[in-house]
Amino acid sequence: MDNKGNNTNSTPTPAATVPEPRVQPAPTQPVPQGPAKKKGMSKGMLWGIIGGSIAFILLVVGIVLAVVLLSGPSKEDYKEAHDKVTKVRGTYLRVGSAFRMVSYGTSTASTDKIKESVEEYKKSVDDLKDMKALRDKDVKQKYDDFIKQNNEFTAMVGDLADASDELLETTKNCRAATTFPRFSSDRSKLLENYDKTVGSCVSAVKKLAKVKSQLLSEEAKKLVDAFDEQRGIVEEMQKAHDAGDASGLSAAASKLYRQLTKFKAGDAPKKLNEAFQKAEVNSQLNALGRVLTEKANQG
Known part of the structure; x- marks a missing residue:
């Protein structure tokens, strides 16, 4: 039997293609970074803060000073000032006494006493400049009158003290x-x-x-x-x-x-x-003492 007819020359069916598994790309790992730089404060901002702080401090100080100055001296301030003036008067009298003893050559005369009394007087006068009562214009005027006359007096007694030995x-x-x-x-x-x-x-x-x-x-x-x-x-x-x-x-x-x-x-x-x-300061000193007494007794 001729098998040509049955012998079909067919092309073999290819086997089903098995799809290859798809390989997923590995996830990208984040690259570690160095620590982030802190952003510095600008110079302008820094100076602004400093300037603002100083301005605030000055404002507070100004307010405090204004309150103190505008309030005027208290009675205690006047009394304290009067005590200082009384001390000046005492040292002033001791200067005159020391010079009189020397000028007449008395047995108790001492050049050391002259020099000590002059220095004591100058120190007591210098203490007056810190009186709180000087914020009062009337007191300040009497104080200025005294200081003006006192400049002449201290110049004279200073020279005399230097010549006390002679x-x-x-x-x-x-x-x-x-x-x-x-x-x-x-x-x-x-x-x-x-x-x-x-x-x-x-x-x-x-x-x-x-x-x-x-x-x-x-x-x-x-x-x-x-x-x-x-x-x-x-x-x-x-x-x-x-x-x-x-x-x-x-x-x-x-x-x-x-x-x-x-x-x-x-x-x-x-x-x-x-x-x-001629150079005495007694009248000016008394005037300063009187105004302080009057102010202390007011009210």
């Missing part, structure tokens, strides 16, 4: 030199005895003439001139005595007496007291 030496030595009665007892030695009697006084006065204080130096120079004039008259007396000229001796003695009277009338202690009176 001043005390002069007053003690010159007080001991009672010229005419002592040196004229032995007329054969008038000039010699005169020089012995007043020599220490003249020497001290010449030192005093060189001090810084204009008041003392001017008075001392006048005294030096007076002593020169006085010695010249004594020389006349000595010559008249040696020559046996009784009328000449009498005339010279009368001239010496007049010179001594003039000499005593213009002595340094008197000038010193006059200078103190």
